[in-house]
Amino acid sequence: MIISAIIRKENEILLQKVSETDNQIIYELPNVEVPNSNNQIDYLVEKCNKLNVTIEVTNVFYEVEIDNCISVVYNSDLISYSATNDLAFWVDAKELKKIIFTKRYEDVVSKLVHDYDIAYTINNEIEQVVIDMSKALGSKIKCMSSYNSYSVFVESSYGSYCPFIFSINYKFESEKNIEVIQSWRITRMYAEGDKTDLYVLFANLMSISLKCLFKQNVYIDYLSLFDNLEINAASIIFNKTDKYLDIKKLKQVVEQNYGIYIFALFYFERLIGSFSLISDDKRFISQYIDYFDDKEKCNYISREEHQYYFNYEKGVSLICINNGVFNGQNLLKKHQWKIVDGIDGKILYQIDGEEESFNYVSYYDWERIVKVVNDMGLKNYTIVCQENHLYILEKNCIWIFEGNFSKYWVEAEKKKILDRQSLENKILHFNRNFKWRFPVNPGRFEELIADLVETENMIQSVRLVGKVNNPDRGRDLLIYKNYMKEEGEYYTALIIGQCKAYEKSVGKSHVRDIRDTLDFDNAEGYFLAVTSSMTTGLIDQLIKLKENRDVDWWTEREIFKKLRQNSYIADRYLDILCIES
DSSP states (O other), X not given: OEEEEEOEETTEEEEEEEEEETTEEEEEOSEEEOOSSTTHHHHHXXXXXXXXXXXXXXXXXXXXXXXXXXXXXXXXXXXXXXXXXXXXXXXXXXXXXXXXXXXXXXXXXXXXXXXXXXXXXXXXXXXXXXXXXXXXXXXXXXXXXXTTEEEXXXXXXXXXXXXEEEEEEEEEEETTEEEEEEEEEEOOXXXXXXXXXXXXXXXXXXXXXXXXXXXXXXXXXXXXXXXXTOXXXXXXXXXXXXXXXXXXXXXXXXXXXXXXXXXHHHHHHHHHOOOOOOBOGGGOOHHHHHHHOOTTSEEEEEBSSEEEXXXXXXXXXXXXXXXXXXXGGGTSTTEEEEEEEOSSEXXXXXXXXXXXXXXXXXXXXXXXXXXXXXXXXXXXXXXXXXXXXXXXXXXXXXXXXXXXXXXXXXXXXXXXXHHHXXXXXXXXXXXXXXXXXXXXXXXXXXXXXXXXXXXXXXXXXXXXXXXXTSOOTTOSEEEEXXXXXXXXXXXXXXXXXXXXXXXXXXXXXXXXXXXXXXXXXXXXXXXXXXXXXXXXXXXXXXXXXXXXXXXXXXXXXXXXXXXXXTHHHHTTOTTTEEEEO
């Protein structure tokens, strides 16, 4: 078996020369012949080390069998490199069409050329959007592109570049199937010595702004090359991934994201002002030095306009900003928060304008937060939370707690809370029995079902379509349900709901054209609720539909069971329900 590596550096690929005949050089990808063993990748990494490059193999790019020999080509990430030796050369990807390769790599290179053509198209479209918007806004920029990313440096009014680099990273199956994620990297700081405070300052202030002002969920990625106390780079990664984009939709996404970026830069400068890079140890505040003090597990940096304190043991950072410009209250005018007790942790509920969001706080993290609040006597403070950072803002101080506050754990905690509530309701109302007050008002029945469906796990929201007897194309309820993907992310899809308040059994003739309705609305599934029972024919139809859709149904039995578990809902519908204790 022969395994090879595609090693990319911006728009260049590393090749190695095999032979030279008739003034023609024959090339290959860096490769090695390996035995059938579990550590085949190690051989490839070792071979690349001899070419003065360090790589991390990611996934298979191409696999083929030629002359009874299996050849596997891997994608890789370039970790580091030094001057290449006579065995290997960096070649511009645009030159691949002109280069002669050994037979083993002819099809591989054809696929590489095809993929690079798509990447060039994507980069050109991104560049056009960025240039047009920058011209309209009067911003001076410098752009940098590579195989699967595009970065923009914006020149500040002072002549240097802004501290944030706008980056679009993408991968694609074709020009009609592009996946995009946005990130803002923090540029390398020019201050001498340890620059941890500057990376923390800029990354977290912008993170708070993005949450409170722009309703953006992000997480911060730090790079520590030397030890846990010094940060050498930082990036803001946006939680949202845009998938299944064609070129037109890609341009729309870039335009929206770049617009937020430019506006955020302007607001950031106005809100924060400038910062000095000059160290000044006399600016340390004694009460914080005393609280954080631990010479082996602490990092302190003081400058003229801000101070940074970090205690690795406590897992807490503090930024004090005293430049006379920063006003955290401008960030928090529309920000509200509440803490809801859960089973294994707490749910932090945040409102920014009309946008609601939820974050999970474990009891361990909450104890850390409460300890700081009590130890330091914090009073009039506000909590802001992103994916992996929770902030307490008080006056000119920003307390920073690192942790996993992901929405993923919120959904798990919600289910535990609902299970507890169901158990409590069963205990409190186990002996309640119900009967319908026929004829049941159809509109009130739809409202009852909507209230019950909203108690179900993974349901985001439920909407009533309209008044009874209005044309609704067989849609009484629009149910928006969250679904979890394999990688732990969530997406929301539509379920069409119908309600039939009949005293007799409901059959196939009462619910016509289900498939047509679902196809017309591009719905993920179908839900039916009836006050009585359902015929065997209708149940068989729903079972068949369930093979390809998310389908469920409630008869009188299921509805009354749900009402016993959520008895408070039953109390609101005594006009259509008779309750017997």
